[in-house]
């Protein structure tokens with residue numbers, strides 16, 4: 001347990017958490033929507049500080065990040081809890097654990113990974129970056145901040161894999177230490193965010209632009225769920241929104257497989273993924289990828305100018321990289337991303 005930084009004290013021992021766009025008002029002895037930030041006697045505490053529920057060394061392509069240190073490994077961690085409760089969550093076993101009826105001691109769940117231990121592990125094993133992933137990182141922002149600051153001082157990079165629902169206060173707090181982020185843009189319908197995620201779409205759209213404009217490397221993922229967010233109009237709206245901010249933002253179109261509360265749904269048809277890919281390219285996006293899909297034709301990076309292959313990918317495996325100093329080796333076009 002760790003005293004939170006991002007909150008305000010209100011009258012009668014009430015607190016207002018400012019870590020994410022829910023801005024929960026929390027009564028004493030209660031937690032906010034995420035289930036991991038608790039009001040104890042008028043002060044806010046982050047319960048699973050330094051106690052990640054999942055720790056893995058992943059290929060960075062799995063985040064997915066395709067234009068950021070390709071072919072490297074990334075130390076990946078996430079705590080219990082989440083500020084969303086998506087019906088199709090892939091990590092629901094940890095993200096929703098803090099909200100169920102069963103009571104867990106959130107300070108003791110998981111493994112002991114204080115910030116310095118993570119940084120030391122990465123340095124010892126030549127792992128160049130750390131991902132705060134599996135659940136929404138801004139809900140454990142104080143833990144992410146302490147780790148990211150030390151990592152930055154040690155020359156490591158920091159990455160969020162996020163639903164984009166952080167608060168302005170959270171991004172201001174971690175400013176200067178966050179190198180890249182993959183944001184889920186789950187839909188372009190406000191109703192989808194309200195119904196499926198119990199949230200508001202506006203902060204997500206604003207944060208994609210804000211972080212891009214702040215110089216954080218941004219990639220965006222859309223899980224295409226049959227019957228929920230797969231209409232031509234909606235996919236076009238997402239692609240056009242991204243292209244308007246910057247046609248160099250990579251858009252990852254991800255295939256849905258039935259899980260959690262959507263076990264009765266069907267996987268995304270391959271034709272829908274192909275259609276989404278074409279919509280992305282027609283909207284002017286230079287880098288559109290189709291993932292979570294065997295034998296995808298659209299996992300590799302091609303030069304937007306000369307069309308030659310720059311990075312060959314098969315699943316999380318990287319083949320030849322034809323980039324030098326961030327430029328296409330064939331026609332010397334600068335390729336957006338952070339490559340070294």
Ligand code: SF4
Pocket residue numbers: 017018019020021022023024031032033034035036037082083138139
């Ligand atoms: S992080 Fe978000 S969901 Fe959690 S308590 Fe704070 S405002 Fe509420």
